[in-house]
Amino acid sequence: xxxxxxxxxxxxxxxxxxxxxxxxxxxxxxxxxxxxxxxxxxxxxxxxxxxxxxxxxxxxxxxxxxxxxxxxxxxxxxxxxxxxxxxxxxxxxxxxxxxxxxxxxxxxxxxxxxxxxxxxxxxxxxxxxxxxxxxxxxxxxxxxxxxxxxxxxxxxxxxxxxxxxxxxxxxxxxxxxxxxxxxxxxxxxxxxxxxxxxxxxxxxxxxxxxxxxxxxxxxxxxxxxxxxxxxxxxxxxxxxxxxxxxxxxxxxxxxxxxxxxxxxxxxxxxxxxxxxxxxxxxxxxxxx
Amino acid sequence: xxxxxxxxxxxxxxxxxxxxxxxxxxxxxxxxxxxxxxxxxxxxxxxxxxxxxxxxxxxxxxxxxxxxxxxxxxxxxxxxxxxxxxxxxxxxxxxxxxxxxxxxxxxxxxxxxxxxxxxxxxxxxxxxxxxxxxxxxxxxxxxxxxxxxxxxxxxxxxxxxxxxxxxxxxxxxxxxxxxxxxxxxxxxxxxxxxxxxxxxxxxxxxxxxxxxxxxxxxxxxxxxxxxxxxxxxxxxxxxxxxxxxxxxxxxxxxxxxxxxxxxxxxxxxxxxxxxxxxxxxxxxxxxxxxxxxxxxxxxxxxxxxxxxxxxxxxxxxxxxxxxxxxxxxxxxxxxxxxxxxxxxxxxxxxxxxxxxxx
Numbered sequence: 001x002x003x004x005x006x007x008x009x010x011x012x013x014x015x016x017x018x019x020x021x022x023x024x025x026x027x028x029x030x031x032x033x034x035x036x037x038x039x040x041x042x043x044x045x046x047x048x049x050x051x052x053x054x055x056x057x058x059x060x061x062x063x064x065x066x067x068x069x070x071x072x073x074x075x076x077x078x079x080x081x082x083x084x085x086x087x088x089x090x091x092x093x094x095x096x097x098x099x100x101x102x103x104x105x106x107x108x109x110x111x112x113x114x115x116x117x118x119x120x121x122x123x124x125x126x127x128x129x130x131x132x133x134x135x136x137x138x139x140x141x142x143x144x145x146x147x148x149x150x151x152x153x154x155x156x157x158x159x160x161x162x163x164x165x166x167x168x169x170x171x172x173x174x175x176x177x178x179x180x181x182x183x184x185x186x187x188x189x190x191x192x193x194x195x196x197x198x199x200x201x202x203x204x205x206x207x208x209x210x211x212x213x214x215x216x217x218x219x220x221x222x223x224x225x226x227x228x229x230x231x232x233x234x235x236x237x238x239x240x241x242x243x244x245x246x247x248x249x250x251x252x253x254x255x256x257x258x259x260x261x262x263x264x265x266x267x268x269x270x271x272x273x274x275x276x277x278x279x280x281x282x283x284x285x286x287x288x
Numbered sequence: 289x290x291x292x293x294x295x296x297x298x299x300x301x302x303x304x305x306x307x308x309x310x311x312x313x314x315x316x317x318x319x320x321x322x323x324x325x326x327x328x329x330x331x332x333x334x335x336x337x338x339x340x341x342x343x344x345x346x347x348x349x350x351x352x353x354x355x356x357x358x359x360x361x362x363x364x365x366x367x368x369x370x371x372x373x374x375x376x377x378x379x380x381x382x383x384x385x386x387x388x389x390x391x392x393x394x395x396x397x398x399x400x401x402x403x404x405x406x407x408x409x410x411x412x413x414x415x416x417x418x419x420x421x422x423x424x425x426x427x428x429x430x431x432x433x434x435x436x437x438x439x440x441x442x443x444x445x446x447x448x449x450x451x452x453x454x455x456x457x458x459x460x461x462x463x464x465x466x467x468x469x470x471x472x473x474x475x476x477x478x479x480x481x482x483x484x485x486x487x488x489x490x491x492x493x494x495x496x497x498x499x500x501x502x503x504x505x506x507x508x509x510x511x512x513x514x515x516x517x518x519x520x521x522x523x524x525x526x527x528x529x530x531x532x533x534x535x536x537x538x539x540x541x542x543x544x545x546x547x548x549x550x551x552x553x554x555x556x557x558x559x560x561x562x563x564x565x566x567x568x569x570x571x572x573x574x575x576x577x578x579x580x581x582x583x584x585x586x587x588x589x590x591x592x593x594x595x596x597x598x599x600x601x602x603x604x605x606x607x608x609x610x611x612x613x614x615x616x617x618x619x620x621x622x623x624x625x626x627x628x629x630x631x632x633x634x635x636x637x638x639x640x641x642x643x644x645x646x
Binding site: 180182183185186187188189190191192193194196197200201204205 | 344345346365366367368369370371372373375376377379381382383392393396397440441444450
């Protein structure tokens with residue numbers, strides 16, 4: 001092996017090592033992600049002849065803009081609710097050791113053992129007119145008539161939070177775990193009661209993890225397909241359902257490709273803004 | 289705005305701390321005088337850091353009381369103790385500027401923005417970092433960061449300053465420089481300092497008094513000179529500096545060695561009364577005088593001669609295999625060669641006698 005392939009001093013790898021480590025991953029990505037994406041995007045501007053008409057149509061028709069906007073709002077809701085639920089769990093995890101930590105981690109990771117489809121189906125069982133929740137609420141007299149829970153925006157948000165919450169918990173946990181215990185002590189001895197120490201020291205230091213988890217969930221939610229199409233109504237269509245509909249029902253590949261192009265543009269822009277504002281290596285636990 | 293303060297006394301009575309089955313502090317009584325610089329010295333696991341944690345309020349004691357300035361604060365939470373603390377790894381808040389770090393305690397105390405900036409700047413000036421307020425902690429060197437930590441700990445005129453091995457992360461030269469600087473600062477502020485260290489040189493250099501802890505118990509508390517010259521017991525004698533230890537039998541006047549020789553023990557050698565019986569005679573290596581073989585009080589064979597600049601260390605083996613050390617000035621006569629026989633004279637004023645370890 002060439003000298004300098006691994007450079008023991010310092011943590012930086014040589015260029016050859018970086019290339020060798022990244023090659024398998026990028027080959028797969030190029031083959032199954034970049035190539036199909038690019039060929040799809042080329043449809044959007046080349047079918048039937050070089051044109052921007054498909055994009056024009058997507059932008060001009062307010063129906064599509066509304067779908068995009070709704071997608072954005074739902075993704076924000078999902079991220080916000082996930083954050084509220086995930087932060088206390090991550091804090092508990094960061095303060096736990098041994099069997100307790102293992103138990104909480106197992107609870108967080110357990111849902112990964114079943115498919116998203118099964119979990120989404122479980123929600124439709126819970127939320128239907130004669131489902132557990134409606135029966136329960138009627139049973140304790142909260143409501144006389146069964147409520148319409150399924151096929152609403154609320155159902156979509158709740159089920160998506162359920163699926164995506166681990167992606168919020170883990171980065172926040174990582175960030176909290178990285179904060180040395182002496183910081184909280186230093187804040188306390190400086191005169192900060194626990195809540196002020198948390199507000200002024202712990203929270204700002206955990207922020208990279210919070211932002212990392214937030215964009216992870218937000219970006220995933222933007223392109224989510226199964227949950228919105230199973231638990232949402234056509235009136236509350238999200239962009240991925242719309243794209244699927246264009247392909248499968250209208251066979252309008254060029255227009256679907258234009259919508260994909262818009263979504264990609266959107267996601268890339270958001271990612272770049274976040275990256276510029278906060279720095280990606282810090283969100284993933286790196287330290288400056 | 290000046291940083292003048294009056295140190296306060298601390299009274300520790302019967303302090304006990306157990307972690308499950310392990311007793312970290314065992315009925316500790318300790319009086320720290322107002323304005324005093326006290327070093328808590330001990331090997332790791334001696335309980336010295338646990339004492340500091342109890343003083344700061346991070347670890348509630350299992351029993352006993354801590355009074356600061358006469359006021360019982362055994363169970364007062366840390367943020368209400370008005371104590372300053374400097375940690376081993378600086379613990380400056382990385383997301384705040386140096387000035388904001390120093391102003392943080394004042395902000396927690398509701399001091400108005402203008403005033404706290406002025407006072408923080410004055411505290412930074414005290415540690416000679418007045419020009420660094422706008423920087424982030426990571427842009428400073430280790431020594432500078434620790435000085436900022438000191439500024440943050442004194443800016444609110446705390447009653448007591450606790451320091452938990454604050455210099456152990458610094459390199460040797462910087463450490464010595466900081467020792468002098470901290471000592472000077474403590475004297476000019478008149479603040480009470482409790483300083484935890486495992487470095488005995490540091491403790492002897494900086495502290496007015498040194499408290500030696502072992503297994504959660506106080507072994508000795510005395511001024512540095514006394515600690516080194518007249519250690520109260522065998523543990524303190526062995527822990528501070530180098531000490532030759534010779535097993536002997538004491539008959540009330542002389543120490544008899546197993547090879548049949550004996551040595552008169554002067555009254556000055558008894559720090560505390562020693563009952564006749566098994567005893568340990570001790571002497572510091574720099575007190576020992578090498579003499580011609582056959583003369584002197586002890587005979588040995590030279591094993592190693594270690595030159596270290598100003599001094600030379602002679603390690604010899606006594607009959608029976610006991611190691612015996614002598615430190616001499618390198619400037620004197622040429623040291624003996626390894627393997628050569630050598631005599632040692634033990635000046636009576638350098639001898640100390642303790643009951644043999646149980």
